[in-house]
Amino acid sequence: MSRNAIELQGVEKFYGGFHALKRASLSVSLGERVVVCGPSGSGKSTIIRCINRLEKHDGGRIFVGDVELGDDLRNLDAVRREAGMVFQQFNLFPHLTVMENCALPQILSRGTRRKAAEENARAYLDRVHILDQAEKYPGQLSGGQKQRVAIARALCMRPKIMLFDEPTSALDPEMIHEVLDAMTELAEGGMTMMVVTHEMGFARSVADRVVYMEAGEIVETGPPKEMFGNARDPRTQRFMSTIAASA
């Protein structure tokens, strides 16, 4: 067994000449809930996208569970089965019903039988309270409903880790809480979670640890109380006070 669910050691990422991640090191233990925050362009989405290799890292090492991410495609499959991802723009498949969105990926990537896949999908759709919309198409749902379906779809793959890339940033304000509620319920169930978000209320009540990033660097990490109350680094303090002022 590995020590940590996720382990980053001095990870580097470049987009052309732009240095997006600078020697980022971070470990997330099993069952831990980590919220990553920081101004836009700070590398917080990049770090989460490197963890399931939607982006390739250019230096350092990344471990997910026991597996190191590299060019070996078998490892990649293993990692993607471990880590579920929820996107800012939902990325539901618009040509499939809600039920198919949840059932088909299981069939395609795990070889699950259709009946079992649909049963599984029903269970998770019920868990995010959207089972009644199962036969609709994504285009017929509200943003909040879509994001809950996206969460159910990721959960259907039975991941050990859930990655959230700004899951509420594309939502109208009145829909944010339904998504955060679903995420809170998930956290209460013991899921290991890494969440990029600006929702500091969520961070305060759910996170075990808050990671503050700026300009591609992990500036500081600590429990939410410490980070919001008395952060050590002046950059963190400045960001937290602007967030507090706007909230």
Added chain:
Amino acid sequence: MNAPGAVYNYIEPQLPPHIARKPLLKIVFGDFLSATLTIVAIAIILSILPVLNWALINAHWNVASPAECQDGGACWAFIRAKARLIMFGLYPPGEQWRAVAVILLILAMILASLSPRLWNAKLLAVWATAIGVMLILMGGGIAGLRFVPTSKWGGLPVTLLLAVLSLGLAFPLAVLLALGRRSPLPVIRSISVAVIELVRGLPLVGLLFVAAILLPLLLPAGWTIDKLGRTLAALTIFAAAYLAEVIRGGLQGLDDGQIEAAEALGIPYWKMIWHIVLPQAIQNVIPPLTNTAIVMVKNTSLVLIVGVFDMLSAARSATTDPAWPAPSTEAYMFVALIYFLICFGISLYSRHLELKVSARAHG
């Protein structure tokens, strides 16, 4: 804002007021534009009248001998007499039930494939089997069916087979070319670009000549490919190049997030292409796909240039019978009607598909 405590008096629902009626004369000659349009419309109707006269009133539907068709009316009796030749070409008359069976089988398969719900691997297998059955039916030589060489095939079955097979075979080829053209691997990308641009740069007639005449000369001695097969190959590669560009347009319209989501869910590449990417890419390009399909159905008529006996060639040869007085207008109109029915059918179907897609997107 309503003041608190205000009293509301609700009125009964009422019918909308009547539209003021304009006198007819004012509608058709009311102003300069209306008057012009009216006059043009009357002129068009008047000019069509002689055509109707020819096509219906003076027409001959039933004649005892071809000589009765001499007086200038349309000679539909000719179509009756030559229907078999136009529909089946030189196919042996005693075996023409087989050609009819092929036409019916194609129509049945198309009808059975209309609903997108049924588009899966099973349907593909059924199609492959059906095509096999059609070829056996047409060609014979086994199962007690008399052998009929492809040089004797003709008419509507050839037109339909060429259209269905060339589009059906071109489609997977087009998907590969479109994906190849977007590939990050330079070799695959340049091959795809080269094939697409080369084929699109050639006229179909040229391609047909290459396939029908040059190809046998280029092949090593002893190698022969059936003329119909070569023609089909030319039509297929031509359709593939055009379809590839249409499909590429659909791929470009696809959000990158769709591919990221599929990757994050661990869906393997080809399954992702088949289940996630292509259905959406194709939905995005239904109108231009329809356009290409219709153009290709009509392009099959060009095979007459290299001596393949499709419906148009059959109609042409029917008109050469010296017993009948120059009935080519009637023959071409008949063939045109059949082409129109096929193409209009495709058009209606694509409209139905588009409505279905938009209903899904907007609830």
